[in-house]
Amino acid sequence: MKKAASVKKAASAKKAASAKKAAPARKAPAAKKVTVAPKKATARVKGAAPAKAVVHPPGDESRTALVRRARRINRELAEVYPYAHPELDFDNPFQLVVATVLSAQTTDLRVNQTTPALFAKYPTPEDLAAANPEEVEEILRPTGFFRAKTKSVIGLSKALVEEFGGEVPGRLEDLVKLPGVGRKTAFVVLGNAFGRPGITVDTHFQRLVRRWQWTAETDPDKIEAAVGALFPKSDWTDLSHHVIWHGRRICHARKPACGACPIAPLCPAYGEGETDPEKAKKLLKYEKGGFPGQRLRPPQAYLDAGGKPAPPLGAG
Numbered sequence: 387m388k389k390a391a392s393v394k395k396a397a398s399a400k401k402a403a404s405a406k407k408a409a410p411a412r413k414a415p416a417a418k419k420v421t422v423a424p425k426k427a428t429a430r431v432k433g434a435a436p437a438k439a440v441v442h443p444p445g446d447e448s449r450t451a452l453v454r455r456a457r458r459i460n461r462e463l464a465e466v467y468p469y470a471h472p473e474l475d476f477d478n479p480f481q482l483v484v485a486t487v488l489s490a491q492t493t494d495l496r497v498n499q500t501t502p503a504l505f506a507k508y509p510t511p512e513d514l515a516a517a518n519p520e521e522v523e524e525i526l527r528p529t530g531f532f533r534a535k536t537k538s539v540i541g542l543s544k545a546l547v548e549e550f551g552g553e554v555p556g557r558l559e560d561l562v563k564l565p566g567v568g569r570k571t572a573f574v575v576l577g578n579a580f581g582r583p584g585i586t587v588d589t590h591f592q593r594l595v596r597r598w599q600w601t602a603e604t605d606p607d608k609i610e611a612a613v614g615a616l617f618p619k620s621d622w623t624d625l626s627h628h629v630i631w632h633g634r635r636i637c638h639a640r641k642p643a644c645g646a647c648p649i650a651p652l653c654p655a656y657g658e659g660e661t662d663p664e665k666a667k668k669l670l671k672y673e674k675g676g677f678p679g680q681r682l683r684p685p686q687a688y689l690d691a692g693g694k695p696a697p698p699l700g701a702g
């Protein structure tokens with residue numbers, strides 16, 4: 387399934403790239419709608435005439451302009467992370483739902499180091515439903531909150547066996563009834579195991595969409611609705627991967643690497659993090675094992691001759 391998923395992702399990224407090439411040039415927004423909020427962005431814009439290099443302050447950004455800016459950000463991220471995918475390892479919907487529950491409060495890497503032993507011992511919902519909790523706890527200990535997680539994965543396995551014939555259901559309303567499964571986990575499963583569009587509002591997604599001022603909402607369900615309204619449904623799953631990958635690699639919570647960010651010209655929060663290109667470069671996070679399939683351009687590629695963030699490639 388992983389292999390098929392990557393092929394699908396590659397095809398989808400390719401399609402997005404060619405669609406981008408074919409798209410007509412975008413009209414620059416009217417000058418009167420352009421006001422520049424962040425000081426550093428203002429300084430950058432002075433030297434760069436094209437409107438495409440201007441950050442749009444959401445305060446006076448029209449709905450249409452917001453939709454365009456949001457979709458441009460997603461297109462740029464699709465180029466930077468063409469193979470963005472869920473970073474949890476799984477071979478079937480059961481493994482994905484369990485791995486997603488285990489990923490709470492820990493890293494996907496840690497979960498990926500833990501699940502092979504779990505699924506080797508308990509390959510099906512029936513096996514896990516009948517497991518000795520203490521033995522499961524021992525396996526899950528490295529993921530943190532292992533007692534609660536053990537309860538959840540055994541509980542959800544029992545529910546799968548008793549209510550869904552041992553199969554993971556493909557409907558949101560059924561998934562959210564499973565112990566330990568909220569809307570976030572449900573959308574991960576729907577989008578990646580069933581190919582049904584869903585927005586995954588995790589901690590990265592929440593932080594980034596607020597930085598981009600796509601929405602001021604703080605409740606995950608409201609964020610999901612607000613962001614969903616900016617994009618066609620067919621974009622939702624890939625959009626979630628792009629945003630989460632960007633949050634993990636460049637736009638970190640404490641030290642966003644603004645000086646090495648490919649979407650700096652479209653970001654109202656530019657300057658919230660390190661803007662010096664060399665210092666920003668050091669903040670980029672390369673996880674253990676590298677960036678599978680990732681095509682992150684070198685940070686210099688995002689800067690113009692004056693060392694200011696350049697317009698995104700292919701923009702305008």
Ligand code: SF4
Pocket residue numbers: 597636637638642643644645647648649650653654655656657658659
């Ligand atoms: S790294 Fe900086 S410029 Fe890039 S998206 Fe985050 S806040 Fe915006």
